Amino acid sequence: MSSDPMVCVKDLEEYALAHMGRNERGFSSNGAGECQTLQENEAAFKRLRLRPRFLRDVTSRDLSTTLLGRAVDMPIGVSPVGALGLFSPYGDLGAAKAAARFKTCMISSTSSNSTLEDIMKSSPESLKWFQLYVRPDRELTKALVQRVERAGYRALVVTVDVACVGRRYQELRYRFKLPPHLKPLNLGKNVVQDHARNRGHDPALSWKDVAWLRSICSLPIILKGILTAEDARLAVQHGVDGILVSNHGGRQLDGVPATIEALPEIVQAAGDKLEVYMDGGVRTGTDVLKALALGARAVFVGRPVIWGLCYDGEEGVAKVLNILKEELSLAMALSGCTRLADIVPAMVVRASQYSRM
Secondary structure: OOOOOOOOHHHHHHHHHHHOOHHHHHHHHOOOOOOHHHHHHHHHHHOEEEOOOOOOOOOOOEOOEEEOOEEEOOOEEEOOOOOHHHOOOOHHHHHHHHHHHOOOOEEEOOOOOOOHHHHHHHOOOOOEEEEEOOOOOHHHHHHHHHHHHHHOOOOEEEEOOOOOOOOOHHHHHHOOOOOOOOOOOOOOOOOOOOHHHOOOOOOOOOHHHHHHHHHHOOOOEEEEOOOOHHHHHHHHHOOOOEEEEOOHHHOOOOOOOOHHHHHHHHHHHHOOOOEEEEEOOOOOHHHHHHHHHOOOOEEEEOHHHHHHHHHHHHHHHHHHHHHHHHHHHHHHHHHOOOEHHHOOHHHEEEHHHHHOO
């Protein structure tokens, strides 16, 4: 009998990196500066230890939850990733269909190679949010937001950490550009695609734009990229509905905390005023368990989706989601949890606490 050699997300990463061209590998593996934050996103999870509880009946586990009141079958969703068409002809549509199969949330990117309408039509029954870059041209942004609302997306995920594009050495060395056939179709024909030049992002973006977005649409607003308690408190004051703790996959300011390190202070600052999610460095079900224990309502994955697409298109993304779902369910059972509400902060400690004992 033949068996699938892809038993964990790392297997898919190794396969994808071995089969990508230099252009694709540089883009997907790239981080800002010396890649300290990129590496720490994964390493920080390994510095956390789980404290399992036993002698509990864990015969059945329920991984379901709600995101802004919408039911999903598991707390693992798909992060917004631009240019998925680089890695598979199925691209955004394959990722959307895979997320729909697992009845979880996909965040569609402003920079997707499929239109936001086509992504919605590919799996209209599933929960989708839309990641928004606020453009210097506010009328273009307004028109885009109105399209998002008409298409049936359930939230705006506003990226706040790209006032300027981070200095990414690999992209500079290889002069990365999207192939001519891959366009950011949501933005029209005249959008400059060379992100290294910082065109299209707005350094003037400020808190007043959150109020402006609220005035032009009725969708819930989630801020993606918040990393401090100070900004989390401001988000609460500005009536934001959620925070996606993120450092842009280590691609913006090098040297910021890993997202799992930033998560606790943001959860504490937000209190019960808004929902908190995170992405960055999630590679295993135990990573998911640790993030949930530290207060995330759900986690989202980006690079693993790329690796899944490289491996087998939609089926590859489904494999990634299934691996993480099964690993989370197993980790819950081995920790004495039957539902997400059983996953509590006391289950996670830093490894250094044990070294002092």
